[in-house]
Amino acid sequence: MQETLTSQDQAERRLALAYAPQDRRAAMAALFALDDALASVLRTTRESMVGQMRLTWWHDALTKLDSAPPPAEPVLQGLARDALPLGVTGGTLAAMVEGWEELLESDPLSDTALEAFARLRGGTLFVAGGVGADDPLQDAGTGWALVDLTRHARDVELAQRAGTLAAPYLDKALAARWSRANRGWGALAHLARLHDAAPPRRVGRALWHRMTGL
Numbered sequence: 001m002q003e004t005l006t007s008q009d010q011a012e013r014r015l016a017l018a019y020a021p022q023d024r025r026a027a028m029a030a031l032f033a034l035d036d037a038l039a040s041v042l043r044t045t046r047e048s049m050v051g052q053m054r055l056t057w058w059h060d061a062l063t064k065l066d067s068a069p070p071p072a073e074p075v076l077q078g079l080a081r082d083a084l085p086l087g088v089t090g091g092t093l094a095a096m097v098e099g100w101e102e103l104l105e106s107d108p109l110s111d112t113a114l115e116a117f118a119r120l121r122g123g124t125l126f127v128a129g130g131v132g133a134d135d136p137l138q139d140a141g142t143g144w145a146l147v148d149l150t151r152h153a154r155d156v157e158l159a160q161r162a163g164t165l166a167a168p169y170l171d172k173a174l175a176a177r178w179s180r181a182n183r184g185w186g187a188l189a190h191l192a193r194l195h196d197a198a199p200p201r202r203v204g205r206a207l208w209h210r211m212t213g214l
Contacts, residue, residue: 005036006151012191015203019210020184024131026082028184030075031129034062034093035121037075038100048104055104059097065090088128095124099145114162118145118169126188131181136173140189143169147192166192177213186213 005013013032017025038058045051061076066089070076079093099120106113119138122145126137146166150159170193178186187206194202208214 012188015191015206016184016188018184019187019206021131021181024086024129024181024184026078027086027088028129030078030082031088031093031125033075033078034096035125038096038121042100042103051104052101055097055101059094062090062094062097065093083128092124092128095120099124109158111161111165114146114149114158114165115142118142118149118162118165121145122148126185130185132179135178135182135186136176137182137185139169140173140185143167143173144188144192147195151195178209180213183210183213 017028020028038055041051041054041058045054061071061073062079065076065080065084070080079088079090083093084090099117099122102113102117102120103109119142122141122143123138124141126141126144130137143166146162146169150163150166153159153162170189173189174186174193187209190205190209191202194205197205
């Protein structure tokens, strides 16, 4: 379903990290690493049953972070070191696994399944990495995850549907001014909404968001 991170993906994440408060950057990077690890399960698994087993392992491992030290797995150790001390729980992050499971369990993928995937994956990611509840992190993350799927899905019809579903989430999320602490996540939402635009326009819009919150 998904390819590896492109140079555009990597550049956007570096930008989001640069926009984030310094004391949140390590946690944001750890959360991105988790998302990458879960995406890799689908990318490298041909049999859905095997993929489900691998995702179940991640779900259990994340949940256990709340009651035990992490195993010798770099992503889990990074989360335990950088994200959990900021109040993020492994149980909360396990919802991201459930999001990726939607792509394995639903065939064909309905709009409902696509939105569930995006809400659990992207919404959880943005809310877990954000500060406070004043900004529309859930909608921004949901829209971002749908656009991310459009950019990496091999199925053209699926990509088109995901892009259509993303628009109202991103429009709602970006209608208000964002707090300074969450502008790294807001910038990702702006970049997602302009994913088909030329790079200078996209970067300029993200910079304006960093300065103004709009």
